[in-house]
Amino acid sequence: MGPQEVRKPGRSVWKFGLDLTHPVEDGIFDSGNFAQFLWEKVKVNGKTGNLGNVVHIECCKNKITVVSEKQFSKRYLKYLTKKYLKKNSPCDWLCVVASDKETYELCYFQISQDEDGSESEDLLKPSIIGLCLLIKLIKHTRERNIQK
Numbered sequence: 001m002g003p004q005e006v007r008k009p010g011r012s013v014w015k016f017g018l019d020l021t022h023p024v025e026d027g028i029f030d031s032g033n034f035a036q037f038l039w040e041k042v043k044v045n046g047k048t049g050n051l052g053n054v055v056h057i058e059c060c061k062n063k064i065t066v067v068s069e070k071q072f073s074k075r076y077l078k079y080l081t082k083k084y085l086k087k088n089s090p091c092d093w094l095c096v097v098a099s100d101k102e103t104y105e106l107c108y109f110q111i112s113q114d115e116d117g118s119e120s121e122d123l124l125k126p127s128i129i130g131l132c133l134l135i136k137l138i139k140h141t142r143e144r145n146i147q148k
Contacts, residue, residue: 014072018081019105021062023094026135029106035059037084044070078104093134108134 023029038057044050051057055072058065066077081096081104092109099105 012069012071014068014070015102016066016072016074016077017103018064018066018077019062019099019103020064021105022108023106024062028135028138029094031059031062031064033088034081034084035064037088038064038066038080041080041083042066042076074098074102074104081106093138 020029020031020034024031035057039051040049042048042051042055042057044052044054054069056067058067066072078096085094085096094106095109096104097107
């Protein structure tokens with residue numbers, strides 16, 4: 001059971017999506033910048049920036065869709081997303097989770113205290129209070145980095 005294949009006469013198409021709703025709405029992630037990163041980094045026939053008519057990257061406000069006429073791995077999309085997060089975004093707060101067979105979703109880590117006092121990380125969609133605290137923490141960290 002592989003990726004979604006849309007059958008056309010003599011052709012196969014692989015289509016994967018990336019849901020960026022939560023970080024984009026909170027203003028900590030730029031989907032246009034990420035789409036440009038994918039455009040530059042996706043390899044076709046072993047060369048980056050060689051998408052041609054084989055791979056198409058479509059960017060909506062909160063979603064990015066990658067459509068390929070050659071075989072394309074969903075895992076490769078996850079790898080590139082993690083690479084982008086490490087370079088350009090607070091990757092300590094965001095993780096890439098498969099929401100269904102053809103889609104990844106960027107979610108927040110939610111850190112909670114266990115009964116024994118140790119912290120555990122759960123992959124949950126953020127609560128409103130936790131989200132507000134996270135945004136304040138990120139803004140405070142950015143301001144502190146600018147002052148240095």
